Amino acid sequence: MGAEELPSPLPKKDKKAPLVLGLQSSALVDHVARVDWSLLDQISGERGGSQLVAIEELEHILNELKTHILPTPDDPSPIVTIAGGSVANTVRGMTVGFQVTSGIIGAFADDEQGRLFVHNMSSNGVNLSRLRLKKGPTAQCVCLVDAVGNRTMRPCLSNAVRLQADELTREDFTxxxxxxxxxxxSSLEVIRAAIRIAKQExxxxxxxxxxxxxxxxxxxxLLELLESGDIDLCFANEDEAKELLxxxxxxxxxxxxxxLAKHCQWAVVTLGPNGCIAKHxxxxxxxxxxxGTQATDATGAGDLFASGFLYGLVKGLSLEECCSIGSCSGGSVIRSLGGEVTPENWQWMYKQMEVKGxxxxxxxKP
Structure with a gap:
């Protein structure tokens, strides 16, 4: 949606650019809940994946949640509402867990969801100076987590404010x-434009x-993107890898x-509880x-794996070390509800890293 851009209340760009930028054309808020099977059976689309829904269906699912919540005594709140989106999860994880400077490029609205997104990301140290304020609603997503921790996602992006390809500048990436x-x-045009300008920079x-x-x-x-030679690193989970071939x-x-390695310098396929395989x-x-923990919620596992893997690349570590750190960070987020790692689970991750050298x-470091 080419919504009117408004004067942004966010800070101007810092002179020193973030090391890692995330492109998420629409700011997004996740509503994450553990639910019983019967709700998942009522929802159209395959279980375990992600399928776009209209605002009416999103609101219907949110209303139905109340009668389908799984009781979890360890969770203080049965529904977690948080800044979401795969890219946001990854850059937030890099900033909080690894103190790699990161920023996000996209658009948000001045509504309840938009303000929540900005507050969550900025309070976690993510640079939001490349986030544009626009008129309209902020995108939302329902993340339904079953009894064994698998998540089914239903994002609603219809009418949501969105960054347009012609709004990107070289200054965003320099x-x-x-x-x-x-x-x-839905974001293919802006993705192509961002990649083109980023490679120039x-x-x-x-x-x-x-x-x-x-x-x-x-x-x-997707094959055109990969075959362009512009993708340096590609992540796929096992289901995505099967579809690709x-x-x-x-x-x-x-x-x-x-x-994937024919087209990218680094290729990674994550295998859930079976770890990962990578090629460089x-x-x-x-x-x-x-x-070895049973997942409470798999939401964000791949996103946080990417945080750890990219931290390893930034530090110049070996392929095996990048994968091991990715496994540690991916393992940290599945221990609680939602795509944000708790302080306790970051500490768990650092302990795992320390044990593995x-x-x-x-x-x-002391």
Whole structure:
């Protein structure tokens, strides 16, 4: 939606650019709840993925939540409402957990959800000077978590304020090292424009494949993006990897990581409780999941894996170390509800890193 841009109350751009930028064309608020199977059975679309819904369906699901909440004595609140979106989760994780300076490029509205997004991200140290204020509603998403921690997402982006491709400037990217992007057909024009300008500014690109539905339904433009040679790092989970190679004789994770590595310097396929497989050049590594905890909520697991992996790349660590830190950070977020890591779970992550001899962020060192 090409909403009118308003004078922003956010700070002007800092002279020193964030090391990592996230492109999320629409600010997004997640409503995360643990629910019983019967609610998931009522909702259209496949369980476990992400499918766009209209505002009426989003409001219907939110109303239905009250009668389908799973009792969880450990959770102080049955529904967590928080700044969300895959990219926001990743850059917030980098800032809070690893103290890598990060910022976000996108648009928000001056409504309840927009103010919540800004407050949450800014209070966690994310640079919001590239976030544009526009007239209209802020995007929302319902994240439904089942009894075993799997999450089903229903985002509502209709009529939400959105950054447009022609609003991007070189100044948005100058001085940064990485741009984090999530594949989405609704944002394809702005994604292409951001990648083009970022590459002109010497910024490396990290792409997440988003969901198996997105890969299945919009495979052709995704392949064009990968084949452009502009994507330096690509993350896929196991379901997305299968969709990417659907119809091929061999569609296992090894084949998928090999396919992605033909087009990207670094290719990573995450395998949930089975860890991950990654390739860089001729090197292939397999790293087990860390922690061995039953997931309370898988929301944000891939996003926080990316936070840890990118921290490793920024620090110049080996492929195996990047994967191990990604496994630690991905394991930290699944221990509680929502895509934001709690202070206790960050401490759990640092302990895991220490035990495995992985380089801790500088602020953790005595």
């Amino acid at each position: 001085g940064s090292k990485w741009l984090v992007v999530r594949y989405a057909i 010497g910024v490396s690109i990290s792409l997440d494949l988003a969901s198996f539905e997105m890969v299945r339904n919009f495979k052709s433009p 659907r119809g091929e004789q061999n569609a296992d994770p090894e084949a998928a990581v090999g396919f 050049g001729k090197e292939i590594v397999r790293v087990p999941a860390i922690g 992985l380089p801790l962020p500088d602020f953790c």
